[in-house]
Amino acid sequence: MATVELKDICKIYDGGVKAVDNVNIDIHDREFVVLVGPSGCGKSTTLRMIAGLEDITSGELLIDGKLVNDVPPKDRDIAMVFQNYALYPHMTVYDNMAFGLKIRKFPKEEIDQRVREAAKILDIEELLERKPKALSGGQRQRVAVGRAIVRKPKVFLFDEPLSNLDAKLRVQMRTEISALHNRLKATMIYVTHDQVEALTMADKIVVMKLGIIQQIGGPIELYNNPNNKFVAGFIGSPPMNFMEMTIEADGSDLYANEGSFRLKLTDVQKKLLTPYVGKAVTFGIRPEDVTFSHSPKDGETINGQVSVVEPLGSETHVYVATSKNQVVGKIDPNVTIKVEEKISLIPDMAKAKFFDLETELAIR
Numbered sequence: 001m002a003t004v005e006l007k008d009i010c011k012i013y014d015g016g017v018k019a020v021d022n023v024n025i026d027i028h029d030r031e032f033v034v035l036v037g038p039s040g041c042g043k044s045t046t047l048r049m050i051a052g053l054e055d056i057t058s059g060e061l062l063i064d065g066k067l068v069n070d071v072p073p074k075d076r077d078i079a080m081v082f083q084n085y086a087l088y089p090h091m092t093v094y095d096n097m098a099f100g101l102k103i104r105k106f107p108k109e110e111i112d113q114r115v116r117e118a119a120k121i122l123d124i125e126e127l128l129e130r131k132p133k134a135l136s137g138g139q140r141q142r143v144a145v146g147r148a149i150v151r152k153p154k155v156f157l158f159d160e161p162l163s164n165l166d167a168k169l170r171v172q173m174r175t176e177i178s179a180l181h182n183r184l185k186a187t188m189i190y191v192t193h194d195q196v197e198a199l200t201m202a203d204k205i206v207v208m209k210l211g212i213i214q215q216i217g218g219p220i221e222l223y224n225n226p227n228n229k230f231v232a233g234f235i236g237s238p239p240m241n242f243m244e245m246t247i248e249a250d251g252s253d254l255y256a257n258e259g260s261f262r263l264k265l266t267d268v269q270k271k272l273l274t275p276y277v278g279k280a281v282t283f284g285i286r287p288e289d290v291t292f293s294h295s296p297k298d299g300e301t302i303n304g305q306v307s308v309v310e311p312l313g314s315e316t317h318v319y320v321a322t323s324k325n326q327v328v329g330k331i332d333p334n335v336t337i338k339v340e341e342k343i344s345l346i347p348d349m350a351k352a353k354f355f356d357l358e359t360e361l362a363i364r
Contacts, residue, residue, distance in 0.1 A: 002064045002077075002154035002187045003029050004050060009059035011045050011211075019045045021211040023059070027189060027204075032181050034190045036198040037208035037234070043191045044159055046208075050189060051080050051157050063154060079148035080157040083164060085140045087132040087147075093119075094128040097147045111150075118149040121183065122176075138169045145180070158190040162197065174201060195235050199223070207231050229282055229360040232353055238287050238317060243325045244357065245283045247276040255299060256283050256354075260323035264299035266349050272363050273354060281363065284353040287317065290329040290345040292337070301344035302327055309337055320345060 004027040011020040020042040027033050035043040048054040050061060052073035061068050068076055079100075087096050094115055101111045119125045122142045132140055141161060148156055158177070162170045178201050181188050192198060198205045199219045207214045207222065207230075215227040226232035233239045245256040245263075254270045254277065255262040263283070265273060273281070296303040304327065308319040316333045319326055320343060329345045337343060354363040 003027060003062075004155060004187065004189065005060075005062040005065075006046070006050070007060040007062070009046070009049060009061060010057045011042070011049060011054060012057045019211050020049070023208075023211075023213055025206055025213070025216065027187060030185050030187055032178075032188045032190065032201060032203045033206060034192060034198040034202035034204070035206045035208060036192055036195055037214075038193060040210070041208040042211035043193075043206075043208050045211075047080075047157055047159055047189060047191045050155070051078055052076050053080075077154040078157055079151045079153040079155075080159065081141075081144050081148050081161045083160045085132070085144045085164075087140060087143060089132050092129050092131055093124065093135070093143050093146075096132070096143055097150055100147065100151055114150040114152070115146075118146040121149065121180070122146050137165050138173060141165065141173060142176075145177070149180075149184070154187065156186050156188045158188065160192055161190075162192070163194075170197075177201065196237060199235065205235075207234060225362075225364075226353065227362055229284070229355045229362075232284050232355070232362070236286055238328050238330075240284045240286050240353070241325075241327045242355075243283045243322075243327070244280050246280050247273050247278065249277050253299075256281070258283075258302075258322060258324060261296070261301065261303045262299060263302070263347060263349060263352075269349070269352070269354065276363070280357050282355040282357055282360070284355060285327075285347045286351065287328045287330045289348045289351040290327070291348075292318070292329065292331045292335055293344040293346050296344045301346050303344045304342070306337055306339050306341045306343055309339060318343070318345075 006023050006025045009020060009023040012018050023046055035046060037043050045054055049056050056069050063076060097115045098111045119128055124142050127139060162173050174197055202219055205219060205222055206216050209230055215222060215231045222231060222235050243258055245258045248255050248257050254265045254273060293301055304320040304322040306318055307321045310317040315330045318329045318331055318337055356363055
């Protein structure tokens, strides 16, 4: 298929608004790369520059080693799947899928072969004579993907394609797109604000904030080793718990002190945080890395009062209010806990993260 390289890519709109700031990404052949971040982070603008739908202010965009900054979208050999499907309402599914090939003057026999082959892959063969208004949201999305497949492009681009679907259908379509990637062995670039989509689908994730790349890496790498507080809080559901705590020495041990409780640091953390003794840092622990306890224990537990209990079937989320913070824990659904009950949570300190209070960079 194709490689895609973004070198120092910038996008500046009228008035000096910088939407994308020096973005550098290397996308390998057949890789599934997800651009993720909150609204306004520049991910869709980046995708549109790759597609040729937005001009590049500065930097270089290469597809298969060829500079394409000034190449029209139709000549970039890419296919894009949009959030709103962008289907022609007056055309049948067959004609929607065939339209791009007809414009390019493909032989009628080849068009028919490609459309029916794509329809079979997507299990929409029985829908070919219907019009978009007779289709469900999921079926329309399959047609939009099918229209991209028939092109056999070098690169597939997806701009938040599942955001208009209900939760159950989103999960199903997520699985189908991942399976499609494995089947087509295609280079795919996918934009979403949903970090769960990013974690479950991507070979490589690009986390963006305010037009700047925060971190690039595999799902497990970003989950376990976030570069900064933003990435740590964005990747994972529910988000990582954060608390401002002061590093204090007690004999040969170091503790992170919240005020109403303190947590003993591991030997590895002692080495990293010795320069921070007497200073405040941000302590982070994921909800899945705490366990439940009825008994507070100095240096080992986060203590507080239960404010909310959320039973979710396979697990229960418990929100515990400390003297200064609120901490979320995932606990066994068979454990009975009541609102206003005083409990303790035992954090797995080996999995705790610490961030510099000013720079918000991970201390490691």
